[in-house]
Structures are given as structure tokens and as C-alpha cells.
Amino acid sequence: MKTANLAPTEPSARTAELSNTTWCTSRNHRNRNRQSAWRESLYASWYVGMSGALVLVVLALLTACSDSSKPAETKPEVKGPELITARSAFQKLYIAARGWNADAKPYRLESTATSDGNGQDGKWAIWRCGFASAAQRSEKTYTWSGSAANGAPERGVNPGIEDSYSATNASTQVFDMAFLKIDSDQAFATAQKHGGDKILEKAPDTPVIYVCDWNHNTSELTWHVIYGAAREGAKLTVAVNASTGEFIRVEK
Numbered sequence: 001m002k003t004a005n006l007a008p009t010e011p012s013a014r015t016a017e018l019s020n021t022t023w024c025t026s027r028n029h030r031n032r033n034r035q036s037a038w039r040e041s042l043y044a045s046w047y048v049g050m051s052g053a054l055v056l057v058v059l060a061l062l063t064a065c066s067d068s069s070k071p072a073e074t075k076p077e078v079k080g081p082e083l084i085t086a087r088s089a090f091q092k093l094y095i096a097a098r099g100w101n102a103d104a105k106p107y108r109l110e111s112t113a114t115s116d117g118n119g120q121d122g123k124w125a126i127w128r129c130g131f132a133s134a135a136q137r138s139e140k141t142y143t144w145s146g147s148a149a150n151g152a153p154e155r156g157v158n159p160g161i162e163d164s165y166s167a168t169n170a171s172t173q174v175f176d177m178a179f180l181k182i183d184s185d186q187a188f189a190t191a192q193k194h195g196g197d198k199i200l201e202k203a204p205d206t207p208v209i210y211v212c213d214w215n216h217n218t219s220e221l222t223w224h225v226i227y228g229a230a231r232e233g234a235k236l237t238v239a240v241n242a243s244t245g246e247f248i249r250v251e252k
Contacts, residue, residue: 083125100140105132126146138164182242190238191238224239237251
């Protein structure tokens with residue numbers, strides 16, 4: 001009776017070949033896995049880089065669009081002077097004064113010489129009017145400004161300080177606004193016919209200012225057309241009736 005041979009035997013050539021093939025296949029598979037992982041890593045790096053670059057490009061385009069759509073900054077426009085005649089300014093001042101006291105009446109309307117003009121057309125950028133309230137025994141000055149000169153009052157109507165008023169004061173005699181029919185440019189035209197033209201012929205840059213008040217001696221509203229920057233030292237002052245426009249006299 002034969003028994004089986006249990007001793008170890010040498011691997012056959014086929015077995016060795018299969019083993020070698022399996023090892024090679026495993027190694028190739030691992031190499032392919034490494035290459036695949038490397039390619040994926042490289043692609044991921046490239047993708048991230050391209051994505052970042054794309055984001056930067058988009059941001060640059062958005063910034064450019066934002067900058068192009070942003071309106072250009074403009075400097076505030078420098079407003080020139082507003083030159084008006086006496087009656088135009090008086091209307092503005094009278095409304096303000098009536099807001100202060102319902103019985104307010106004017107006693108003096110005058111212009112102020114500035115670098116904005118010369119007054120030779122009856123217009124100035126600053127006009128001032130004093131008003132009095134008999135009921136309150138007080139007075140207050142209002143100034144209208146359309147001036148662009150340095151140190152000029154703020155544009156518009158500016159109220160002054162309230163002070164006491166006496167009806168017996170000859171220099172602050174109130175008048176009814178209905179008497180003011182002749183405007184400052186008309187008063188200037190009359191003054192020109194009574195010596196003013198000769199003054200401006202010799203000195204064309206002479207400013208012409210205006211004062212309107214009540215003459216208690218003659219009971220008439222009077223324009224004083226003054227050739228000079230102030231009443232004192234003026235080259236000529238001509239009195240004109242503010243209700244009729246008639247020449248009254250040469251005061252200087």
C-alpha cells in the first residue's frame with residue numbers, strides 16, 4: 001500500500017510565474033495610483049491657481065466698472081453777487097420787519113458800497129433799512145445781502161439788534177411805504193442831470209450810494225444820491241423827491 005508524500009515540494013514554474021506576475025501587477029497598480037494622485041494634485045493646484053487668478057480678474061473688472069460709474073467730483077460753484085435796486089431790496093426787508101412787529105414802519109433805507117459794483121445803475125448788493133415800532137417803542141435794522149465780497153453779511157435778510165425808539169427823534173422819523181414810488185435807478189438818472197454826469201466824466205470809477213429818509217421840515221420822502229463811498233467827503237450829493245422823481249436841490 002502506497003502512502004502520500006507529505007514532504008514540501010519545490011514550487012512549479014507556473015506558480016512562480018503567477019507570483020511574479022501578481023507582484024508586477026500590484027507594483028504597476030501602485031505606480032498608476034501614485035501617478036493618478038500626482039496628476040490629481042497637480043490639476044487641483046492648477047485649478048486653485050486659475051480660480052484665484054480668475055477671481056482677481058473679476059475683482060479688477062468690478063473695481064474698474066465702479067470707478068468708471070462714480071461721478072467726477074465737482075467743486076462747489078462760486079456764486080456771483082446779486083445786485084438789485086432799492087425797492088426790490090425794501091420789499092424783502094419790509095416782510096421781515098412786519099414779522100418782527102406788525103406795526104413796523106421804515107425810517108431810513110440806504111445802500112452800502114462794496115467791491116461788487118459801483119451803484120451807477122442804482123443797484124447794490126447790500127441794502128439796509130431801519131424800522132420802528134411805535135407800540136413797542138423799539139427799533140430794529142434789517143440788512144439784505146447778495147454780496148460776494150469778503151466780510152459781507154450772509155446772503156439773504158439779516159436782522160440787527162433791537163434798540164429803544166423815540167418818536168420825537170428827528171433822524172428816525174418813520175414814513176409810509178406808499179410814499180416810496182421812485183426807485184434808486186430813477187433817482188440816479190435825475191441826479192445825473194444835475195451835476196452827476198460831470199463827476200463821473202472826470203472820475204468814472206466813483207461809486208454812487210443812496211440814502212432815503214423822511215424830511216420832517218418839508219414833509220417829503222427824499223432820495224440823497226451820493227457820489228462817493230460815504231456821505232462824508234462825497235464829491236456831490238443830489239436830493240431827489242422819492243415820490244415824484246423831481247429834483248429838489250444840490251446838497252453839496
